[in-house]
Amino acid sequence: MHNACIRTAFGPHPQVTQAFWSCSCSGHYSHAFFTSASLQAFEPNAPAFPSPSAPRRRVVVAMSGGVDSSVAAALLKQDGHDVIGVTLQLYDHGEATRRKGSCCAGQDIHDARRVADHLGIPHYVLDYEQRFRTAVMQSFADSYLAGETPIPCVGCNSQIKFKELLETALELGADCLATGHYIARRDLNGVPQLCRAADTARDQSYFLFATTRAQLARLCFPLGSMHKSEVRAFAVKFALPVADKPDSQDICFVPTGRYTDVIERLKPGAIESGLIVHVDGRVLGRHEGIVNFTVGQRRGLKIAATEPLFVVRLDAADNRVIVGPREHLLKTELVLRHVNWLGDPPAPRREATSSLEEGQSMEIFVRIRSSQAPRSATLLLASDGGALVELHGGEYGVAAGQACVFYEDAADQARVLGGGWIAQARGTADRETLRENRENREKRETPCGLPSIGIGDAPSTLTSALTCTETSTSSRELISGR
RNA sequence: UGGGGCGUCGCCAAGCGGUAAGGCAACGGAUUUUGAUUCCGUCAUUCGGAGGUUCGAUCCCUCCCGCCCCAG
Numbered sequence: 001m002h003n004a005c006i007r008t009a010f011g012p013h014p015q016v017t018q019a020f021w022s023c024s025c026s027g028h029y030s031h032a033f034f035t036s037a038s039l040q041a042f043e044p045n046a047p048a049f050p051s052p053s054a055p056r057r058r059v060v061v062a063m064s065g066g067v068d069s070s071v072a073a074a075l076l077k078q079d080g081h082d083v084i085g086v087t088l089q090l091y092d093h094g095e096a097t098r099r100k101g102s103c104c105a106g107q108d109i110h111d112a113r114r115v116a117d118h119l120g121i122p123h124y125v126l127d128y129e130q131r132f133r134t135a136v137m138q139s140f141a142d143s144y145l146a147g148e149t150p151i152p153c154v155g156c157n158s159q160i161k162f163k164e165l166l167e168t169a170l171e172l173g174a175d176c177l178a179t180g181h182y183i184a185r186r187d188l189n190g191v192p193q194l195c196r197a198a199d200t201a202r203d204q205s206y207f208l209f210a211t212t213r214a215q216l217a218r219l220c221f222p223l224g225s226m227h228k229s230e231v232r233a234f235a236v237k238f239a240l241p242v243a244d245k246p247d248s249q250d251i252c253f254v255p256t257g258r259y260t261d262v263i264e265r266l267k268p269g270a271i272e273s274g275l276i277v278h279v280d281g282r283v284l285g286r287h288e289g290i291v292n293f294t295v296g297q298r299r300g301l302k303i304a305a306t307e308p309l310f311v312v313r314l315d316a317a318d319n320r321v322i323v324g325p326r327e328h329l330l331k332t333e334l335v336l337r338h339v340n341w342l343g344d345p346p347a348p349r350r351e352a353t354s355s356l357e358e359g360q361s362m363e364i365f366v367r368i369r370s371s372q373a374p375r376s377a378t379l380l381l382a383s384d385g386g387a388l389v390e391l392h393g394g395e396y397g398v399a400a401g402q403a404c405v406f407y408e409d410a411a412d413q414a415r416v417l418g419g420g421w422i423a424q425a426r427g428t429a430d431r432e433t434l435r436e437n438r439e440n441r442e443k444r445e446t447p448c449g450l451p452s453i454g455i456g457d458a459p460s461t462l463t464s465a466l467t468c469t470e471t472s473t474s475s476r477e478l479i480s481g482r
Numbered sequence: 483u484g485g486g487g488c489g490u491c492g493c494c495a496a497g498c499g500g501u502a503a504g505g506c507a508a509c510g511g512a513u514u515u516u517g518a519u520u521c522c523g524u525c526a527u528u529c530g531g532a533g534g535u536u537c538g539a540u541c542c543c544u545c546c547c548g549c550c551c552c553a554g
Contacts, residue, residue, distance in 0.1 A: 066515095068515095140516095144517095149516080149517045149518080150516075150517080151516040151517080152516065153515065153516055154516080181515095182515090202515090204515070206516090207515070207516075247515075248515060249514065249515055250514090250515080250516085251515085251516065251517095252515085259516095259517085293517095293518095294517045294518055295517090295518080296517085296518050296519060297517080297518055297519080298518085298519070298520095299507090299508090299518090299519095301507085302492095302507065302508080303493090303506085303507075304492075304493035304494070304505095304506045304507045304508095305493085305494085305505095305506055305507085306494065306495095306505070306506070307505080307506075308505090308506070308507095309506085310518095310519090311518090329519090369516085369517085369518080369519085370514080370515080370516070371513085371514060396518095396519070397517095397518055397519055399517065399518075401516095401517085402516080402517075402518095403516090
């Protein structure tokens, strides 16, 4: 019976026994299945485990039903580890599309089970729908309604896979959790480091910046040193049932391709039409909800002008989409919140610091979107966990809610230092607007300075960025993510 | 009602006698394990309508329709 299987794998545990699960222990694994060639090919890329001295480990593999995690499981099994496949049921597409029997999640779970069967490893399905809905989908909808542009994959990794699933795996006796992410873990002097994947085109470090050091210590990424073509080749060599399965793309919980459908379902009636306003003040048209837009977006505005217009800002308070020419998208300064550090952060600014001391700023490399090479920047860390990033040369189309990920250098396999969520992006055009606004009301209001985060005699560009904000929200609040 | 001007793709707009540029928008595709951007492709057998001149008219002429400005 299945309960016996679960006890064999994990021992009794309330989280598992209460979860919806299935098991596929019937398959028989044959060591002859793996050739010596594949073994040799894998060994140089062997993942770093929490304790390399103990070669055989119990590893839970998060199996999505796709090629990558399937190959990860196969490689670990080949390496002689005690591999347990786990697939998370995160959403129900049947419910989402209101059609019975059309459940892509179900198909993926089925695929994962077939792979586990093929490999002869136990496989369990855990029902994480409720926590996924709360931790990922709800905040996804909230973020869009607040005029931001969320990255649900980051929260799914840090809050679901590397938190809930990892905790469950550890409690159940596993030594570590493995995934099919294209990300490398390298241990330096016994300290695990997160590094960009060897396949820079597939590198997923952008989506993993929120991983904590404690999580990383228990994570394993078998694909970090491989290229996608190698992974596909292994899938064929292992004769995995998913060897020819297309790569997944887009947001996993958006079955229709329109993410606004999900928002409408989670927050009925929250999407409202409003005005499209040019940065010069002209009302140019109407929109069917700010959730349909993101900063930097050009298509879909349905406004014929003499030049291309881009979404410059989303005003959630007034339900307005602010549009303008491309130059208004150039941003040079990012205010970050909830910064996570995997490397060593610079010394934070202390309050009442009278001058900028050496070491308080840090020259780093950052990415503000997943498909981009790291570019140079200067980082200032606030004492309250926020940070300010000065982008050398600026960047177009930076949206609040996106991530800014820190790298040690621009090398292909650079170390990931950490990252934060973009709370606000500012550029030259914003500073001009700020100055005009300030001049218009200087007789009525006093400037909102920021002595509390110890700016002191910071470089002028950074000082000006933190001197005043366009809205009533102070920079201190923004920098701390309030 | 007189006088003047203008009507070219959904919007803007070039062409002013030789067989319809371009921009914007839209649509399709490529790219992409977030949203975008970007790139590629498609998009007026026809120039407000009807006649006329001409080998040939969006371009010249006549009338009609519509809009704008000025004057009553």
